[in-house]
């Protein structure tokens with residue numbers, strides 16, 4: 001059994017953190033309104049959303065750093081809604097590592113245990129163990145000033161690890177690091193999760209961190225969880241336009257159109273083109289009418305140089321054609337911009353595509369993989 005299968009086998013039925021109808025307000029501002037979420041034991045859950053959507057509020061409420069105004073929080077089968085943070089069985093890692101400048105790495109990591117009265121040899125054992133996991137063994141006698149940002153954040157993670165808790169909470173732990181260190185430490189955290197198998201709840205506004213780290217992502221907007229699912233689920237079947245626009249770089253192209261029936265088939269009318277929607281799997285059975293829609297197409301779901309029969313007013317039944325309006329080389333790939341029905345469409349092409357602005361192209365969106373949204377509500381159809 002590989003590690004992933006092992007983790008999956010541990011999941012069913014075992015809830016580690018349960019947030020039930022949680023309401024948190026700051027004065028008259030309701031930041032979370034009756035929010036509920038269950039986190040299975042051993043799961044890496046990422047709370048993702050734009051700044052101000054309530055991610056930190058939710059994490060801090062789970063940690064006990066903010067009071068719940070209504071609702072309950074359960075951790076490892078205990079109602080901890082009114083418990084002190086230190087009694088909740090959690091370890092927390094913040095964006096700012098806030099290490100004691102005059103203490104060594106080892107002292108910083110062991111300080112919390114020491115003041116709780118733990119015998120010295122046990123503190124030393126746990127610090128050594130955490131240092132090994134975080135590859136900090138050689139740095140134990142250094143002061144924080146003698147460490148890089150990434151190493152300091154590893155010490156901050158170590159400070160949480162030594163507590164041997166069931167649940168780790170991370171609040172944007174990589175935000176203060178530069179791009180390379182961020183990528184390195186992201187891998188370290190993923191490795192750590194695989195090694196420990198603890199429940200981890202991780203707040204970020206960075207979709208790459210969310211996609212790469214998470215077993216499950218909960219995408220939040222205005223204090224409300226919009227969708228919870230595996231990275232693949234939320235990426236491929238976003239429940240609404242907000243979720244669709246938040247994931248993916250370059251992002252999904254959104255084309256305004258009208259759902260219409262054409263020769264007994266469903267099609268989207270986009271400008272002067274009719275795009276047949278054969279193979280699109282509707283999530284809503286009532287999605288049959290003549291309604292305004294937004295067609296969401298990811299750049300990698302359009303093939304260049306392929307024949308896609310569509311009905312275009314100027315050309316009758318014809319392949320989709322367009323002119324290259326912009327070329328964006330990204331290193332590993334090139335993004336080609338064109339227009340469909342008069343609206344911008346991005347196409348992910350290979351890095352050695354030699355297209356130039358003004359070139360004529362033929363292309364074919366994979367309609368089985370597009371997303372259709374009700375233009376008014378933004379909900380997936």
Ligand code: ADP
Nearest residue numbers: 026029031049050051052053054055056057058
């Ligand atoms: P995020 O972590 O997603 O950026 P927060 O949880 O920090 O969002 O904030 C959620 C909402 O609550 C925001 O509208 C924010 O302005 C507000 N808020 C957060 N902390 C406070 C506070 N201490 N006092 C008043 N409003 C706050």
